[in-house]
Amino acid sequence: MSDALPFSQAAENNKIPIREVLERHLQGARSILEIGSGTAQHAEYFAAHFSNVFWQATDTPVAVETVRQRIVAADLPNLPPPLALDVNQRPWQLSSYSAVFTANSLHIMCPTSVENFFASVGQHIDGGGKLLVYGPFKYGNEFTTDSNARFDLWLKDRDPLSGIRDFEWVRDLAAAAGFSLLEDNAMPANNQMLVWRK
Numbered sequence: 001m002s003d004a005l006p007f008s009q010a011a012e013n014n015k016i017p018i019r020e021v022l023e024r025h026l027q028g029a030r031s032i033l034e035i036g037s038g039t040a041q042h043a044e045y046f047a048a049h050f051s052n053v054f055w056q057a058t059d060t061p062v063a064v065e066t067v068r069q070r071i072v073a074a075d076l077p078n079l080p081p082p083l084a085l086d087v088n089q090r091p092w093q094l095s096s097y098s099a100v101f102t103a104n105s106l107h108i109m110c111p112t113s114v115e116n117f118f119a120s121v122g123q124h125i126d127g128g129g130k131l132l133v134y135g136p137f138k139y140g141n142e143f144t145t146d147s148n149a150r151f152d153l154w155l156k157d158r159d160p161l162s163g164i165r166d167f168e169w170v171r172d173l174a175a176a177a178g179f180s181l182l183e184d185n186a187m188p189a190n191n192q193m194l195v196w197r198k
Protein backbone atom coordinates (compact mmCIF):
# COMPACT_ATOMS: atom_id res chain seq x y z
CA MET A 1 0.00 0.00 0.00
CA SER A 2 1.46 3.34 -1.02
CA ASP A 3 1.70 6.12 1.57
CA ALA A 4 0.53 8.50 -1.14
CA LEU A 5 -2.94 6.98 -1.20
CA PRO A 6 -5.74 8.68 0.76
CA PHE A 7 -5.66 7.34 4.31
CA SER A 8 -7.88 7.42 7.40
CA GLN A 9 -6.53 6.08 10.69
CA ALA A 10 -10.12 5.54 11.88
CA ALA A 11 -10.87 3.30 8.90
CA GLU A 12 -7.71 1.34 9.61
CA ASN A 13 -8.73 0.92 13.26
CA ASN A 14 -12.34 -0.07 12.68
CA LYS A 15 -12.06 -2.38 9.67
CA ILE A 16 -11.52 -5.58 11.67
CA PRO A 17 -14.41 -5.04 14.13
CA ILE A 18 -16.64 -4.12 11.18
CA ARG A 19 -15.48 -7.22 9.28
CA GLU A 20 -16.56 -9.40 12.20
CA VAL A 21 -20.13 -8.08 11.92
CA LEU A 22 -20.12 -8.28 8.12
CA GLU A 23 -19.02 -11.93 8.31
CA ARG A 24 -22.20 -12.78 10.20
CA HIS A 25 -24.44 -10.98 7.72
CA LEU A 26 -22.90 -11.42 4.29
CA GLN A 27 -23.14 -15.20 4.07
CA GLY A 28 -24.50 -15.92 0.60
CA ALA A 29 -24.22 -12.28 -0.48
CA ARG A 30 -23.07 -11.81 -4.06
CA SER A 31 -22.78 -8.04 -4.23
CA ILE A 32 -22.40 -5.09 -1.87
CA LEU A 33 -23.09 -1.43 -2.53
CA GLU A 34 -20.98 0.84 -0.33
CA ILE A 35 -22.12 4.44 0.05
CA GLY A 36 -19.62 7.18 0.93
CA SER A 37 -16.49 5.06 0.42
CA GLY A 38 -14.09 7.88 1.33
CA THR A 39 -10.49 6.68 1.21
CA ALA A 40 -11.64 3.24 -0.08
CA GLN A 41 -9.72 1.49 2.69
CA HIS A 42 -12.87 -0.40 3.65
CA ALA A 43 -13.61 -1.26 0.02
CA GLU A 44 -10.08 -2.58 -0.52
CA TYR A 45 -9.97 -4.55 2.73
CA PHE A 46 -13.46 -6.05 2.51
CA ALA A 47 -13.19 -6.89 -1.20
CA ALA A 48 -9.94 -8.74 -0.46
CA HIS A 49 -11.48 -10.54 2.51
CA PHE A 50 -14.86 -11.35 0.90
CA SER A 51 -13.33 -12.41 -2.39
CA ASN A 52 -16.57 -13.95 -3.71
CA VAL A 53 -18.49 -10.70 -3.23
CA PHE A 54 -18.64 -7.98 -5.89
CA TRP A 55 -17.91 -4.79 -3.90
CA GLN A 56 -19.24 -1.62 -5.54
CA ALA A 57 -17.78 1.50 -3.95
CA THR A 58 -19.40 4.90 -4.48
CA ASP A 59 -19.05 8.47 -3.36
CA THR A 60 -20.25 11.93 -4.34
CA PRO A 61 -19.11 13.28 -7.72
CA VAL A 62 -16.49 15.46 -5.99
CA ALA A 63 -15.19 12.65 -3.78
CA VAL A 64 -15.26 9.73 -6.20
CA GLU A 65 -11.82 10.43 -7.66
CA THR A 66 -10.32 9.98 -4.20
CA VAL A 67 -12.05 6.61 -3.95
CA ARG A 68 -10.77 5.64 -7.38
CA GLN A 69 -7.08 6.06 -6.46
CA ARG A 70 -6.93 3.21 -3.97
CA ILE A 71 -9.28 0.97 -5.99
CA VAL A 72 -7.12 1.28 -9.11
CA ALA A 73 -4.02 0.53 -7.03
CA ALA A 74 -5.70 -2.48 -5.37
CA ASP A 75 -6.52 -4.04 -8.76
CA LEU A 76 -8.86 -6.69 -7.31
CA PRO A 77 -11.17 -8.65 -9.65
CA ASN A 78 -14.23 -8.10 -7.44
CA LEU A 79 -13.58 -4.38 -6.84
CA PRO A 80 -14.71 -2.40 -9.91
CA PRO A 81 -14.09 1.32 -10.40
CA PRO A 82 -16.23 3.43 -8.05
CA LEU A 83 -19.48 5.00 -9.16
CA ALA A 84 -20.54 8.58 -8.47
CA LEU A 85 -23.49 8.66 -6.09
CA ASP A 86 -24.86 11.62 -4.19
CA VAL A 87 -27.77 10.28 -2.14
CA ASN A 88 -29.71 13.46 -2.92
CA GLN A 89 -29.71 12.81 -6.68
CA ARG A 90 -32.80 10.63 -6.80
CA PRO A 91 -33.63 8.25 -8.28
CA TRP A 92 -30.20 6.66 -7.89
CA GLN A 93 -28.86 5.41 -11.21
CA LEU A 94 -27.82 2.04 -9.77
CA SER A 95 -28.98 -1.54 -9.88
CA SER A 96 -29.82 -3.74 -6.89
CA TYR A 97 -27.34 -5.45 -4.58
CA SER A 98 -27.41 -8.19 -1.96
CA ALA A 99 -26.65 -5.62 0.75
CA VAL A 100 -25.73 -1.98 1.34
CA PHE A 101 -22.96 -0.85 3.71
CA THR A 102 -22.06 2.65 4.80
CA ALA A 103 -19.62 3.82 7.48
CA ASN A 104 -19.31 7.17 9.17
CA SER A 105 -21.49 8.90 6.62
CA LEU A 106 -24.80 9.75 8.33
CA HIS A 107 -23.17 12.25 10.71
CA ILE A 108 -21.41 13.92 7.77
CA MET A 109 -24.56 14.23 5.65
CA CYS A 110 -27.12 16.93 6.45
CA PRO A 111 -30.49 15.73 7.83
CA THR A 112 -32.19 16.01 4.42
CA SER A 113 -29.48 13.81 2.93
CA VAL A 114 -30.02 11.23 5.66
CA GLU A 115 -33.75 11.24 4.83
CA ASN A 116 -32.96 10.84 1.14
CA PHE A 117 -30.57 7.99 1.94
CA PHE A 118 -33.29 6.00 3.70
CA ALA A 119 -35.96 6.93 1.14
CA SER A 120 -33.85 5.47 -1.71
CA VAL A 121 -31.63 2.78 -0.30
CA GLY A 122 -34.28 0.07 -0.14
CA GLN A 123 -34.78 0.26 -3.90
CA HIS A 124 -31.20 -0.98 -4.33
CA ILE A 125 -31.27 -3.97 -1.96
CA ASP A 126 -32.56 -7.35 -3.10
CA GLY A 127 -35.54 -8.72 -1.17
CA GLY A 128 -34.44 -10.00 2.23
CA GLY A 129 -31.08 -8.23 1.88
CA LYS A 130 -29.31 -6.32 4.63
CA LEU A 131 -28.55 -2.67 5.30
CA LEU A 132 -25.51 -2.17 7.55
CA VAL A 133 -24.73 1.29 8.94
CA TYR A 134 -21.63 1.98 11.05
CA GLY A 135 -21.04 5.14 13.06
CA PRO A 136 -21.81 7.02 16.28
CA PHE A 137 -25.39 7.64 17.46
CA LYS A 138 -27.22 9.40 20.30
CA TYR A 139 -29.84 7.56 22.37
CA GLY A 140 -32.70 9.37 24.09
CA ASN A 141 -31.05 12.59 22.91
CA GLU A 142 -27.94 11.73 24.97
CA PHE A 143 -24.46 11.13 23.69
CA THR A 144 -23.09 7.73 24.67
CA THR A 145 -19.80 9.31 25.82
CA ASP A 146 -18.23 12.70 26.47
CA SER A 147 -15.90 12.13 23.54
CA ASN A 148 -18.88 11.73 21.20
CA ALA A 149 -20.31 15.00 22.58
CA ARG A 150 -17.00 16.72 21.80
CA PHE A 151 -16.94 15.09 18.36
CA ASP A 152 -20.42 16.47 17.68
CA LEU A 153 -19.28 19.99 18.55
CA TRP A 154 -16.27 19.57 16.27
CA LEU A 155 -18.51 18.38 13.43
CA LYS A 156 -20.94 21.28 13.83
CA ASP A 157 -18.08 23.76 13.91
CA ARG A 158 -17.11 22.53 10.42
CA ASP A 159 -20.68 22.19 9.15
CA PRO A 160 -23.69 23.20 11.26
CA LEU A 161 -25.90 20.72 9.39
CA SER A 162 -23.70 17.74 10.26
CA GLY A 163 -23.76 15.99 13.61
CA ILE A 164 -24.23 12.71 15.41
CA ARG A 165 -27.73 11.43 14.62
CA ASP A 166 -30.41 10.26 17.01
CA PHE A 167 -30.76 6.50 16.90
CA GLU A 168 -34.54 6.84 17.28
CA TRP A 169 -34.81 9.18 14.26
CA VAL A 170 -32.74 6.85 12.08
CA ARG A 171 -34.65 3.82 13.38
CA ASP A 172 -37.96 5.47 12.42
CA LEU A 173 -36.70 6.52 8.97
CA ALA A 174 -35.62 2.95 8.32
CA ALA A 175 -38.93 1.53 9.56
CA ALA A 176 -40.87 3.93 7.34
CA ALA A 177 -38.78 2.70 4.40
CA GLY A 178 -39.75 -0.91 5.15
CA PHE A 179 -36.69 -2.12 7.04
CA SER A 180 -36.74 -4.34 10.13
CA LEU A 181 -34.01 -3.64 12.69
CA LEU A 182 -32.10 -6.86 13.40
CA GLU A 183 -29.17 -5.67 15.52
CA ASP A 184 -27.63 -2.66 17.21
CA ASN A 185 -24.02 -3.73 17.87
CA ALA A 186 -21.84 -1.71 20.24
CA MET A 187 -18.50 -1.26 18.50
CA PRO A 188 -15.08 0.04 19.65
CA ALA A 189 -14.44 3.78 19.90
CA ASN A 190 -18.04 4.63 20.87
CA ASN A 191 -19.59 3.55 17.59
CA GLN A 192 -22.48 1.29 16.64
CA MET A 193 -23.19 -1.06 13.77
CA LEU A 194 -26.89 -1.05 12.96
CA VAL A 195 -28.19 -3.93 10.87
CA TRP A 196 -31.56 -4.04 9.14
CA ARG A 197 -33.28 -6.50 6.84
CA LYS A 198 -35.28 -5.23 3.90
Ligand SMILES: C[S@@+](CC[C@H](N)C(=O)[O-])C[C@H]1O[C@@H](n2cnc3c(N)ncnc32)[C@H](O)[C@@H]1O
Residues within 6 Å of the ligand: 008, 010, 011, 035, 036, 037, 038, 039, 042, 059, 060, 063, 085, 086, 087, 088, 102, 103, 104, 105, 108, 109, 113
Ligand atom coordinates in the same frame (compact mmCIF):
# COMPACT_ATOMS: atom_id res chain seq x y z
C1 LIG B 1 -16.26 10.59 7.21
S1 LIG B 1 -16.31 10.07 5.54
C2 LIG B 1 -16.36 8.31 5.76
C3 LIG B 1 -15.62 7.59 4.66
C4 LIG B 1 -15.55 6.07 4.83
N1 LIG B 1 -16.85 5.47 4.72
C5 LIG B 1 -14.91 5.71 6.14
O1 LIG B 1 -15.58 5.20 7.03
O2 LIG B 1 -13.70 5.94 6.26
C6 LIG B 1 -17.98 10.46 5.03
C7 LIG B 1 -18.26 10.09 3.58
O3 LIG B 1 -19.62 10.41 3.27
C8 LIG B 1 -19.65 10.93 1.96
N2 LIG B 1 -20.87 11.72 1.74
C9 LIG B 1 -21.17 12.93 2.26
N3 LIG B 1 -22.32 13.40 1.75
C10 LIG B 1 -22.76 12.45 0.87
C11 LIG B 1 -23.88 12.36 0.00
N4 LIG B 1 -24.79 13.35 -0.07
N5 LIG B 1 -24.02 11.25 -0.76
C12 LIG B 1 -23.11 10.26 -0.70
N6 LIG B 1 -22.01 10.29 0.10
C13 LIG B 1 -21.84 11.38 0.86
C14 LIG B 1 -18.38 11.76 1.90
O4 LIG B 1 -18.01 12.12 0.58
C15 LIG B 1 -17.39 10.85 2.59
O5 LIG B 1 -16.79 9.94 1.72
